[in-house]
Amino acid sequence: MIDDTSKSRHRSGDMLSTDGEERFRLIVENARDYAIFTTDSEGNVDSWPPGAANVFGWSTDEIMGKPAALLFTPEDRESGAPRQEFETALSRGHAPDVRWHQHRSGSRVYIEGSVWPLKDADGAPTGFLKIGQDMTLRRQHEIALMESEERFRLLATTVPHLVFRSTTEGRRTWASPQWTAYTGMNDEQSEGYGWLEAIHPEDREVALVKWDEAGEDGESYYGEHRIRRKRDGMYRWHQTRAVPIRFSMDGPKEWVGSASDIHDMRLMQERQGILVGELQHRTRNLLAVVRSIASQTAATVLSLPEFQAAFDHRLGALSRVQGLLSRTEGEAVTVESLLRMELDAVTEDWSRVTMDGPRILVGDGSLQTLTLVIHELSTNAARHGALADPEGRIDIEWFRREDRDDEADGHLVIEWREKFSPRKPDLTRPRGFGRQLIEEAIPYQLGASTRFILEETGLHCVLSLPLDPQQE
Incomplete structure (x- = not known):
């Protein structure tokens, strides 16, 4: 009985051993x-x-x-x-x-x-x-990811932009060295919503709203806000863009983006807008002036050839005015330079012209009208007045009225005196454009007071106009 039991156990053990070896073989082979x-x-x-x-x-x-x-x-x-x-x-x-x-x-x-x-x-x-x-495929993916991360690191740390990585909610997970150098905030300070400390307080809410919108459409983030520069504490405008780079079943999981300094570009655009507005304003004014000159010239001449000559001279003066208006910053226009420019156009003989006065700037607001007035005085002097007479001469003086009268307010006074041989005025001609400009246009446009006295032996014209702030 014992022997049978013992033999039975040996057979059972052999069967278990055989079954285990067979199972192991199947596992290995499959x-x-x-x-x-x-x-x-x-x-x-x-x-x-x-x-x-x-x-x-x-x-x-x-x-x-x-x-x-x-x-x-x-x-x-x-x-x-x-x-x-x-x-x-x-x-x-x-x-x-x-x-x-x-x-x-x-x-x-x-x-x-x-x-x-x-x-x-x-x-x-x-x-x-x-x-x-x-594990070849997994390892290849790991290597590809490491290489991609290295390429991203090299790119992110060399471009002149503030590069970052973020979650869909706008929580920062990484910031480039450029961000740290610009804002003075390290990775720990910038993590989560810490980066908002570098954003202008007025722009923070908008920046987060933009992240909410980007998370909803899952395509891209775009926003413009001001970022504080550590060097001087100045808030400068930046344009921030980001795109999703990792996704989960619920949508974008991680975003990468950069902020580019557009402060100077915004200032340039603002200045450009001002310039365009100024150009439109000046163009409208110029057309109105040309139309007025044409109308007034036609009313003061007796023939078409005379109109053509007079109109051409006045357009030349107007052209010179536009050149002065478009001068670069720092190129000041003084009363003396304006007088010389217009007199140079009608005479080369400066021995019969004297000028005296301090350095006074001519403001843009009065430059166009004042140039046209001086042009008319110079042209009339060359055609009918002192410069048309071999013995004639012109004496011009200008000054600030308060320099001679302590109780006077800020006015520029220009006195134009001509002396020429006795002659009788031509009463058949209508009142000239220049005189209309002096007696009607300047008082209306510039708030000036004028005096125009024409005698047989000379002309005395006095212009008194308020000084622009830049003329003070």
């Missing part, structure tokens, strides 16, 4: 993504299941009996990695095998696995068991 094989004590392959053949590309007939070192890359073989791996397994009980290996085709296979020594009943090593999983 693990297609795992390379599970053994070598003898010298490192030569002595078992090569289908999984190993699938991972490394070697058939059983090709690899059996050959060194497992064939599976290592040339550089690892040269460094002695195969032998070091076996020695570590013997000394420590196992050794990691995480590295690139050589495929039968010459390509590389990335394996994550281990090596264990095989020993007999007495503990003597008889070979090695190697188990490794093919």
Whole structure:
């Protein structure tokens, strides 16, 4: 009875052992993504299941009996990695095998696995068991990600912009060195919503609203706000753009963006708008002046040729005025330079002209009208007055009225005196354009007071007009 029981137990043990070995064989042969094989004590392959053949590309007939070192890359073989791996397994009980290996085709296979020594009943090593999983695709993705991160880092730290990474809600997760240098805020201070401390208080709410809008459409972020510059505490306008780079099932997960300084561009656009408005204003005024000159000239001449000549001269004066109005900043126009410009157009003989007065600037508001007045006086002097008479002369004086009268307000006074041979005025001609300009236009346009006295032996014209602030 005892013998039968003992025999039964031995048979049961043999069956269990056989079942376990069969199950292990099935596991090894069906693990297609795992390379599970053994070598003898010298490192030569002595078992090569289908999984190993699938991972490394070697058939059983090709690899059996050959060194497992064939599976290592040339550089690892040269460094002695195969032998070091076996020695570590013997000394420590196992050794990691995480590295690139050589495929039968010459390509590389990335394996994550281990090596264990095989020993007999007495503990003597008889070979090695190697188990490794093919992780090539994952490793390639990791390398691609690392390379992408490195390219991003190089780009983000070299471009002249404030680069950042953020969540969909606008929480900062990383900021470039340029951001830190510009704002003085390090990564820790900028994380989350800390970056808002560098944004102008009036712009913070708008910046967050823009992030809410970007999170909803999941396409891009765009906003303009002022960022404080650490160097001088100045808030400068920046244009911020961001795009999503990582996604989850719920939408964008991470964004990358940059802020570009557009402060100078905004100032330029504002100045451009002012210039366009000024240009439109001046163009309308110029057309009105041309129309008025044409109308007044036609009313003071007797023939078309006379109109053409007079109109041409007046347009020339108007052209010179526009040149003065378009001068660059810092090119001041003084009363003296204005007088010289118009007299130069009608005479080369300055021996009969005297001018005296301080340096007084002519403001843009009065420049056009005053130039036309001086042009009319100069033209009339050349055609009918002192410059048309060999013995005639012109004396011009200008001054600030308060310089001669302590109780007077700020006015520019110009006195124009002509002396010429006695003559009788032509009463058949209508009152000239120049006199109309002096007696009617200047008082209306500039709030000036004028006096125009024409006698047989001379002309005395006095202009008194308020000084512009820049003339003071």
